[in-house]
Amino acid sequence: MLCLAIRIVAFVALILLLASPLCIAIGAQQRESNRVSQTLLAEGDQLIDGESNWRDTEKSHIQDPSGYRHLPSNNTDQELDNDRTLQSGANFNLVQAMCTMDFWILFIAVAFGMGSGFATINNLNQIGGSLGYRTFEKSTLISLWSIWNFLGRFGAGYVSDHFLHLRGWARPLFMGITLAGMSIGHVVIASGMPCALYTGSLLVGVFYGSQWSLMPTITSEIFGVLHMGTIFNAITIAAPVGSYIFSVRVIGHIYDKEASTAWNTCTGTHCFRLSFLIMACATLLGSLTALALFFRTRSFYSQDIDGTSNT
Incomplete structure (x- = not known):
């Protein structure tokens, strides 16, 4: 009887350990949703400010000595964004x-x-x-x-x-x-x-x-x-x-x-x-x-x- 109880406890503990990554995935999804919401709000503000602010943002590319570059994530034209990302070296084949x-x-x-x-x-x-x-x-x-x-x-x-x-x-x-x-x-x-x-x-x-x-x-x-x-x-x-x-x-x-x-x-x-x-x-x-x-x-x-x- 004692052995059976130990096996059940070990089984439940193992199941909880295997299911624990779901908590991380749910938390990450919530943080990503919040980040997307903040990004959309920021994009709305930039659209109100006009095209001049968008051009200023385009000029703010960052490049470090190792050759990596980062691009702003508020481009609405997906194809243009992909081309610029590839040219910047952020995505390699x-x-x-x-x-x-x-x-x-x-x-x-x-x-x-x-x-x-x-x-x-x-x-x-x-x-x-x-x-x-x-x-x-x-x-x-x-x-x-x-x-x-x-x-x-x-x-x-x-x-x-x-x-x-x-x-x-x-x-x-x-x-x-x-x-x-x-x-x-x-x-x-x-x-x-x-x-x-x-x-x-x-x-x-x-x-x-x-x-x-x-x-x-x-x-x-x-x-x-x-x-x-x-x-x-x-x-x-x-x-x-x-x-x-x-x-x-x-x-x-x-x-x-x-x-x-x-x-x-x-x-x-x-x-x-x-x-x-x-x-x-x-x-x-x-x-x-x-x-x-x-x-x-x-x-x-x-x-x-x-x-x-x-x-």
Whole structure:
């Protein structure tokens, strides 16, 4: 009876966690409705003032040193607005995006971050086996990974939004922080200490999920939303590429080298220690590349926030 009650409570808590993003969506919709209402009122005032004010507004384009430009959002001619946005560089197509340094910085960060995350979950069962975990414990690890992944996706979006609008912190900064957190998680797993696999998988799972929350948003903000789907999915090609490198060329190769020739199995912390140290260095390098993107786009984000607050 007690077990049934615990399962019901856990089920209800999980359903509430899964439904919690609806609150964010509803709140965002309300804020967007308020913003649109304020914009319509401002447009009405500008129409009363006459065409001269509209021309003054057209001359107030903002351009920062990194090459990003922002246009006022009160154009009534949609086709004219799209043409000017494309000319300003706010919306890139795939070819244009691939010609920028920002695209390849994101590509490298995804390869190191998501690639090592894929490699961890792909080998989590085998890692547990090498450390002597029972089947139930290995299944629990994989189930917990899904929860940590969800919490990372939910939390990173909320935290990055909060600090972006409150203090103007560029979103790539949080990408660098999460990659550094993944590096710490890999080191914890490599240590082989008691419960290290639980603690390390928690850190890697949360920060791995954070990457999936931050990457689409950063892509849309830097390259625009017109071709966001194509550009983002082109960047995420780095995830399976990184997964192949870390899973096959790093973890698989080192495991086979450490395994006994008789049974082709490996037991002990040495089976995966070097692999996770390599992935820790890779995610730390990915964190540095994300910080480079942060410094490249910091003025762009600050001007974007200033422009939003003034509308």
